[in-house]
Amino acid sequence: MTAAYKQFAADRARQERARLDALLRRATPVEGCGPAIPVAPARGPQVSVTPHVVMPDPSSKTGYKVECTGWRGFKAARAVDIFDVLERRAAGRKDKAGKPAPAPAPFTKGQVNAARLYRDLVERHNAGGMRCASLEARRGCGPSAGGEFMDAFIAEGDAIAWMRRQIGTGSALAVRRVRPSRRGGDGARNILDRVLVDAICLDGLSFREVLERHGWAVSGQNAKAIMGALAAVLDRMQGHGGAGMRKVS
Numbered sequence: 001m002t003a004a005y006k007q008f009a010a011d012r013a014r015q016e017r018a019r020l021d022a023l024l025r026r027a028t029p030v031e032g033c034g035p036a037i038p039v040a041p042a043r044g045p046q047v048s049v050t051p052h053v054v055m056p057d058p059s060s061k062t063g064y065k066v067e068c069t070g071w072r073g074f075k076a077a078r079a080v081d082i083f084d085v086l087e088r089r090a091a092g093r094k095d096k097a098g099k100p101a102p103a104p105a106p107f108t109k110g111q112v113n114a115a116r117l118y119r120d121l122v123e124r125h126n127a128g129g130m131r132c133a134s135l136e137a138r139r140g141c142g143p144s145a146g147g148e149f150m151d152a153f154i155a156e157g158d159a160i161a162w163m164r165r166q167i168g169t170g171s172a173l174a175v176r177r178v179r180p181s182r183r184g185g186d187g188a189r190n191i192l193d194r195v196l197v198d199a200i201c202l203d204g205l206s207f208r209e210v211l212e213r214h215g216w217a218v219s220g221q222n223a224k225a226i227m228g229a230l231a232a233v234l235d236r237m238q239g240h241g242g243a244g245m246r247k248v249s
Contacts, residue, residue: 023041024039026041026044026045027039029046029077030046030047030048030077031048032074033048033074033077034070034071034074034075034076036071037076037077043077043079044079044080045079045080046077046078046079047077047078047080047084048075048076049075050075050076051068051069051070051075052066052068052069053066053067053069054067081204082200082204082205082206082207083105083107083115083116086105086107090102090104090105091103091105106231107234110235110238111234111235112234113238114163114235114237115197115200115201115234115237116201118160118163118201118237119202121156121159121160121163122202123202124156125153125156125157128153128156163237164194166237166239167193167194167236167237168193168194168233168236169192169193169194170192170193171190171192171193172192172193172196172225172226172229172230172233173190173191173214173225173226174190175188175189175190183216183217183222184215184216184217185217187215188214188215188216188217189215190214191210191214191226193229193233196210196229196230197233197237200230207223207226208223210226211223211226
């Protein structure tokens with residue numbers, strides 16, 4: 001074995017070790033999470049969250065209290081979404097001199113919660129459809145205990161339908177309202193509110209990707225326009241009309 005080959009083999013081994021170490025870092029649950037959460041390379045970027053539940057409390061003025069439910073004080077982990085990314089960018093902003101100048105997140109907590117609730121409901125409801133098919137298959141074989149599940153499944157469907165009615169059929173970005181030079185040419189297509197919500201909340205696309213998919217120029221002005229449109233839709237999905245996206249200087 002020549003010296004050059006030995007050096008090549010050593011370099012390859014170091015590169016492979018670095019690759020595996022990076023893979024393990026991404027796959028390992030973030031600090032503070034429970035030890036039972038496994039290392040999972042397919043999980044992707046994640047953040048720690050504190051599970052909690054609202055419980056009756058006669059001693060409270062409101063009659064309720066919020067209680068953390070994490071096992072032995074540990075936190076849970078969830079996948080990072082675009083709202084985490086936007087909040088992190090806002091918190092890490094710097095001024096022209098390079099000094100930290102954190103800004104408020106572009107979406108309110110209520111708007112983010114509405115987006116995540118919609119995502120969770122749709123994903124769980126779509127997965128529940130398989131169980132419904134299983135219950136139908138077993139129905140002829142005898143009694144089943146699927147009544148409670150079916151009630152919850154129907155209630156979830158009603159909640160999703162209500163949220164989609166709030167989304168409506170309007171356009172987040174309409175071609176006829178924007179001059180050709182700003183929208184990026186004749187290939188731009190209308191971006192409907194429902195398409196925007198599903199792309200961001202369900203498909204995990206960025207605002208840049210949404211603009212590109214619909215033939216729009218990727219500009220700060222267009223990105224701000226669809227962010228504002230999404231904020232308005234999320235306000236409606238909470239059951240009220242709000243001020244929309246926060247202004248970030």
